[in-house]
Amino acid sequence: MFKKLKITCDEATTICDKNQYGEATLLEKIKLNIHFIRCKICFKYTKQNMTLTKIYKGHAKSCKELKHCLSDTDKEVLKEKLNSFKV
Template identity: 45%
Template sequence: MKKGFLFISCEEAKHICDKAQYGEATIWEKFELKLRLSWCHITRSYAKKNQKLSEVLKKSNLKGMSLKDRESLKLTIQQELKKQH
């Protein structure tokens, strides 16, 4: 699909929406996204769900594995894979 000067595809809008949530979208991308959001109910729905998901994750206060635990798990998996071959 050919991109117009101001109009972006739904897929591109979703990608820009994701980037905007993490502060990685440019001013021009944000403008294109707002233009798309003004008339596309699918993109608007995606943006709302994306925002809700981010809020829930932020409130959940999830903690990831420590670097030491990740390395230990990686080593264990590698050892198990070697045993299988």
């Protein structure tokens, strides 16, 4: 039974990454925590990952505030192209 709970660092960090979005399952979280008992590297990865998640979120917020629009010139060019296509 315990063997099933044993995971590699690659698997542990995959779960950790998934957990940054709150989408790891309960079983995955148990496996991850068991892995931490013997692996300090992945524990460090997790701590750093939380820091990164925070800064990515800050970045996401400012990115999403930007609205992307086409310039009037772009629109005119597009209109001409569409018109010539229709003819």
